[in-house]
Amino acid sequence: MPTPGIEAVKLAVLAAVPGDASSPHLNRLSAYFTLKMLSEGTHQHSGEQLDQFFDFHASEVEHIQGLEQIGLSLLSTKKHFASVLPVFRSLFTEANFPEERLDKLKKQKQLSLKLRFQRNNQWASQRFRSLLFGPEHPYGEISTTEDVDAITREDCVTFFREQLWAEPVLYLSGQFDEVSLRQILATFGDLPVRAAEPIGQKFPMHFPEKVYEAREEALQSSIRIGTHLMPKAHPDYLPFYVFNVFLGGYFGSRLIKNIREDKGLTYGIYSSIGSLKHQEYWMLMADVEKSQLQLALREIYLEIERMLEEPLPEDEVEVVRNYLAGSFLSKFSNAFDLMEHFKAVDKQGLDMRFYEAQLQYVKDFQPADIQAVAKKYLQLPRLLEVVVG
C-alpha cells in the first residue's frame, strides 16, 4: 500500500500462531520467547551489533505478539531501507539463541507478570479474557512465573525449527517504488514457510456466575463486562457496532454521561469491540470508586437496558451519525494507520470495501434495528462480569 506522503517505509511480516491445544501454556510462551530471541543474536551478528546497526540506520524492529498472529516489523527511512532490509531478513532464519539473553528475557517477563497481577485493572482484563475464552484455550491462558521458569533454549530452538513462520503475510506501506518492492519480494522469497494449524474455536457462551476478586488494599474496583459477538461479515456486525458507540464507544456515550459526568464515580468508562480472526468480542471497562461499586454496576446495567428498550432521541442519533462520519475522515488520514485498518479486515477475509459499507451504514441506520440486534447479544446469561478490587 504505497503512501508516498510519508518519507518512511514500514514492513510488517505476520505469521499465524500455531494452534496446539495439548500444552497451550508452554506453546504460547515458546512462541513469545522465540520471537523475542530473534533479535538477540544471529550467526552473523551479536545482539549488541544488531541493536547498534538498526539504531545507527534510524530503523526500528518491533516484535508483534498477538493472540493469533506473531511477527516482526521494520520501520525505516526511505534512505536506509535498502541497506537495512537484508539484516532484518536475517533475523527470520539466522537466530542463534544465546542462553544468557534468554535468561534475561525470562526474568523480565516474570517481572512483568508480577506487575500485571498487582495492577488491578490489568489483572481484571486478564481474568476477563481467561473466563471469556476458557482458561484452557490459548486465548484465555494465564502464564505464571513457573511456566516462564520451565522454558528452555531447546523449546525456542524447536519452536523456531518446527512451528515459526506459518503462512506469513507481508504488509508494506510508506514511500517505496517498484525497485524496492522487487527487492523485498526477492529478499523474502526464500523464507521457508509452513502451513498454519487452525486454533480451536470452542468457547464458553454462558456465564451464569459473576466473578468478584476482592482486594483489601485496592482503592478502586475494576469492572469488566462483555460477551462474544459475530465476525465482521455477519449482518449483525454493523448494527452492533453502532449500538456500542451510543452506549460506551465515544466521549458523549450514555455510560460516560451517567457514570462519569453525572455521578463522578470514575475517571473513564468505555465499551469497545475486540477483533479476532473468526469473530469479535465486546468488552465494557471502568475503574470505579470502591465504595460505590454496587451503584456503578446497577447504573451500567440500567444504561444497557435503557439503550435496548427506550426509543433513541433524534438529537442523539444525529450526533452519533455526524461524529462517526467525521471519525472516518481522521481514521484514514494517516499513512500507517491505513495499513492497520486494512490488516483488521484482511484477517477476516474482507477488504477496504468493508469500510465503505460501514460508512454507508452509519449514514442510513434505523435506531430500532440496532436495538433489535443488540438485544440478541446483551442478554444476561451471555454476559460475563468480572470485578477485581
Added chain:
Amino acid sequence: MIDYHRFTLENGLDVLVHEDHSSKIAVVNLLYKVGSRNERLGKTGLAHYFEHLMFGGSQHIPNFDTEVERAGGSCNAFTSPDLTNYYITLPAANIETAFWLESDRMYFLSLGEKSIETQRKVVVEEFKQRYLNQPYGDAMHHLRDEAYAQHAYKWPTIGAQVADIEGYTREDVAHFYAMHYRPDNAVLVVAGGVTVEEVRRLAEKWFDRKAETPFMPQVPLPEANWSGKKTKTVFADVPTDALYKAYRIAERRSTDYLKADLLSDMLAFGKSSLLEQQLVKNGKHFASISAYVTGSIDPGF
C-alpha cells in the same frame, strides 16, 4: 521543518497556521500558558482540575463535547507543569464550530456547581487510578518533592495530595479562570486543510475581545540554590525495587538544555544506548532502564 505562518491579534492572542491541503481534517489547538507551575502550596492540582471544568459548558453552549461530536469532531486536552493544551480535530469544512466553541469557553465559561462538584470526584478517581492504585504510581510525587525545595515543580500536575483537590473553593476556581484564561496568555494553532486567510478571518471574528484586567499571573517561587545529594527510601508492596535518580538541568530555552537532552538520549534512548547495553542486556540487576529530561520553562531535571 514544518512551515507555518504566524500573526498576533490586537488583544495579544498568538496565532500559528500550518496549511496542509492534502488533508480534509483540521485541528484547532488552543494552548494556555498556565500549568501546575502557577499553583501554590495547599491548592496544588488546580490547573489540571480546571482543565476538566473547561469541558463543563459555557454560557451559549451548555454541552461542549456534544457540539464537537455533532460537527464530526473529537476533542481532548492535557495539563503539564508549564501549560494547558486543548485540541479539537474535526472535518476542515466545519472548522468555524471549533472557533465558536473555544471562544465561548475562553470568555464565558459557566463554572456551574454541578460541574465543579462532579469533576472534583472524577479527578479524585483519576488520582487513585493513575497514582495510587498501582505499583510505583506515586514515584514522581516522591521524586519531585525531593528535587525541589520550594518551586511549584515540587508536585506533579495531578496535585500533591487528594486533600488539595477536595479543598478547592468556588472562589479559587473563578480567580484561576480570570487570572490565566485570556487571549494575551494563549497560543492558537490551526493546522490541516485550512488557509491562513480563513484562519485570520475566523480568529478576528471569534477572539476579538480584550481581557478586562491587566495580566498578572501567579508565578512560582524561585528555586533555592542548593547542591549536594539527597536520598529518600520508600517502602511499599511492589514486585521489585525501583531506583529513580534525578540531576538538576537547565531551563528549556538555554543551550545547556540541549546538551542535557542529547546526553540523556545517549545514556538510555534506544536499544543500543549505553545504559541499556551495559546494565540491562549485559548486567544482572536491571530489568529495564530509561531516562528523560523534563524540558520545563524553569530549570528542570
